[in-house]
Amino acid sequence: MTKHHIYTMSFASVYPHYVTKAEKKGRTKTEVDEIIRWLTGYTQEELEAQLEKQTDFETFFAEAPQLNPSRALIKGVVCGVRVEDIKEPTMQEIRYLDKLVDELAKGKVMEKILRK
Template sequence: MTKHKIYTMSVTSVYPHYVTKAEKKGRTKTEVDEIICWLTGYSQEELEAQLEKQTDFETFFAEAPRLNPSRTLIKGVVCGVRVEDIEEQTMQEIRYLDKLIDELAKGKAMEKILRK
């Protein structure tokens, strides 16, 4: 089975789109970074290093220091697919991130986005 194209894309190539989506709705790059760090366990410095290295999505999630156990509380639809029903682990992690960025852009409070 061939890998999905997103797995080999660098996080760096998509990251500006996350930031732009958030900023268009009055949110900030700092909030985008906070979400990514919350989800993956990367520190701000580690996140910046991954972006600088042009790490692909598959490696980014495989090397994540500590995937947040609360991420399983993320529910909903992204690209017409329920994130909680995705069986492929890497794709589910990518879609979790997409869903969190969507929630940020829709104005949801950070406390709720981070499942506190």
């Protein structure tokens, strides 16, 4: 089976779209970064280094310092697929991030987005 093309896409090429989606709805880049750090365990400096290196999605998640165990609480539909039903681990991580950014753009409070 061939890898999905998103695995080889640079995270930095998609990141501005996450920020734009959030900002269109009155949210901030800082909030997007907070979500990414919560999900992956990267520090802000490490996140910025990954963006600068143009790391692909597969490597971005593979090198994540500490994937948040609470991410299993993320439920719902992204692109017509239930994130909790995705079997492929890397795709599930990507969709978790998509879902969190969607929730941010829909106006959910950070406390709920970060499953506190």
